[in-house]
Amino acid sequence: MSESTQQSAGSTGAGSAGSADRSEHSDNGHGVPIDLRGVTKRYPGQRAAAVEDVSMHIPAGEIVVFVGPSGCGKTTTMKMINRLIEPTGGQILLGGDDVSRRNADELRRGIGYVIQAGGLFPHLTVGANIGLVPGLLRWKSSRTAERVEELLDMVGLDPAQYRDRYPRELSGGQQQRVGVARALAADPPVLLMDEPFGALDPITRQHLQDELLRIQEELGKTIVFVTHDFDEAVKLGDRIAVLAERSRIVQYDTPAEILANPADESVEGFVGAGAALKQLTLRRVGGVDLDEAVTATVGEQANEVAARTRTADREHCILLDERRRPVRWMSLRELDREQGSLAARRRDEGMAVVGTQATLNDALDTMLTSSHGVVVVTGRRDTYQGVIRVETVMHAIQELQSGNPGGNHGNDGGLRPPAANGEPERGPDDPSAAGAGTAEVAP
Numbered sequence: 001m002s003e004s005t006q007q008s009a010g011s012t013g014a015g016s017a018g019s020a021d022r023s024e025h026s027d028n029g030h031g032v033p034i035d036l037r038g039v040t041k042r043y044p045g046q047r048a049a050a051v052e053d054v055s056m057h058i059p060a061g062e063i064v065v066f067v068g069p070s071g072c073g074k075t076t077t078m079k080m081i082n083r084l085i086e087p088t089g090g091q092i093l094l095g096g097d098d099v100s101r102r103n104a105d106e107l108r109r110g111i112g113y114v115i116q117a118g119g120l121f122p123h124l125t126v127g128a129n130i131g132l133v134p135g136l137l138r139w140k141s142s143r144t145a146e147r148v149e150e151l152l153d154m155v156g157l158d159p160a161q162y163r164d165r166y167p168r169e170l171s172g173g174q175q176q177r178v179g180v181a182r183a184l185a186a187d188p189p190v191l192l193m194d195e196p197f198g199a200l201d202p203i204t205r206q207h208l209q210d211e212l213l214r215i216q217e218e219l220g221k222t223i224v225f226v227t228h229d230f231d232e233a234v235k236l237g238d239r240i241a242v243l244a245e246r247s248r249i250v251q252y253d254t255p256a257e258i259l260a261n262p263a264d265e266s267v268e269g270f271v272g273a274g275a276a277l278k279q280l281t282l283r284r285v286g287g288v289d290l291d292e293a294v295t296a297t298v299g300e301q302a303n304e305v306a307a308r309t310r311t312a313d314r315e316h317c318i319l320l321d322e323r324r325r326p327v328r329w330m331s332l333r334e335l336d337r338e339q340g341s342l343a344a345r346r347r348d349e350g351m352a353v354v355g356t357q358a359t360l361n362d363a364l365d366t367m368l369t370s371s372h373g374v375v376v377v378t379g380r381r382d383t384y385q386g387v388i389r390v391e392t393v394m395h396a397i398q399e400l401q402s403g404n405p406g407g408n409h410g411n412d413g414g415l416r417p418p419a420a421n422g423e424p425e426r427g428p429d430d431p432s433a434a435g436a437g438t439a440e441v442a443p
């Protein structure tokens with residue numbers, strides 16, 4: 001099989017009916033639309049269909065999340081897209097092409113597939129796992145090696161450190177990152193993700209969700225994502241399909257619309273009692289006005305930084321490394337003790353940090369689990385962007401409760417006047433509020 005064959009997977013351009021948008025972009029790995037037309041699956045020996053007469057358009061470049069009760073047919077519906085399960089009726093088009101007319105192996109090599117726990121081959125190294133599909137596509141080994149590096153970087157794992165490890169030598173979150181890298185290896189236009197983060201702890205899960213959104217911003221794949229977790233659906237989905245028995249579509253809409261106008265009681269059940277609070281999940285950290293904190297860079301004169309911190313009427317500053325990545329909070333007391341220039345220090349692994357893709361809900365969770373009323377916000381390549389204080393989140397909650405969600409604006413009212421409302425770094429939101437000395441304690 002040639003590389004060009006793979007590149008055309010799911011993409012063969014000019015498709016017929018219903019394939020209008022973006023199918024022509026698939027050569028560069030951008031998403032293609034997926035259309036389900038009256039799709040049915042009846043397992044042998046089962047009286048009821050597992051999936052019955054499902055029709056749905058999944059736009060190119062969007063994340064569509066399937067949620068619904070256990071056994072309703074989410075996985076079956078997803079697996080019919082890459083023909084891991086063959087439909088017994090109906091038609092599935094990928095970029096306008098009927099998948100049933102494609103060679104199934106070739107089709108699957110053009111569709112990234114991520115499952116719970118990564119699904120990595122235990123006897124292959126990380127590099128070999130990621131290079132698997134490029135290998136099958138007969139890429140030159142130098143090109144595959146470059147791609148492995150690039151992808152490890154993209155999912156936040158240092159290639160030199162991780163390439164030659166075996167899956168068992170990785171944490172669950174790292175394995176899942178490798179699973180995502182492997183799915184992206186041949187730059188497929190479509191990714192299918194079946195509860196990929198289901199087995200991870202909440203913090204790791206949040207980080208991987210953020211990574212996925214960041215990667216998606218760059219790559220614009222068409223992603224079908226199955227989850228049991230409605231918050232995850234709201235966070236990740238451009239659209240959510242709420243499914244019932246036999247994959248009947250109860251509602252298929254944007255998260256905001258589903259939260260605001262659930263179609264029926266079953267959707268209300270999914271949305272749950274805290275619908276207003278869940279709207280915090282709709283607001284991204286990158287979409288609110290971040291607060292400022294005093295920052296210092298390794299190598300700066302400690303006394304200058306201390307003076308700057310006092311001028312700003314703060315008690316702490318954030319130490320950044322030479323690439324502007326946050327290292328740790330430093331108190332005035334620590335700054336005063338430091339002689340000369342600020343030395344490089346070990347990163348405080350316990351520091352509360354979220355990415356710009358995180359939601360206000362994530363920021364609140366991070367504050368609650370770290371007991372700090374302020375979280376540091378990082379952007380691309382983990383560089384410092386600003387901070388979010390508990391007041392910002394509280395204000396957003398008040399807005400939601402008063403029925404005025406305010407979108408991505410109006411969230412700084414009463415919060416940002418510099419220190420006018422009482423030195424936000426010294427209150428309960430102080431990162432070292434438990435005692436002035438705690439910032440000095442290694443994690």
Ligand SMILES: Nc1ncnc2c1ncn2[C@@H]1O[C@H](COP(=O)(O)OP(=O)(O)OP(=O)(O)O)[C@@H](O)[C@H]1O
Binds near residue numbers: 077
């Ligand atoms: N190989 C199979 N043979 C017979 N029935 C099956 C098979 N696989 C799934 N089913 C049935 O089809 C229905 C849909 O299963 P499916 O795994 O698609 O649901 P799901 O919504 O993904 O469930 P969950 O959320 O629990 O993973 C279920 O009733 C299941 O028991």
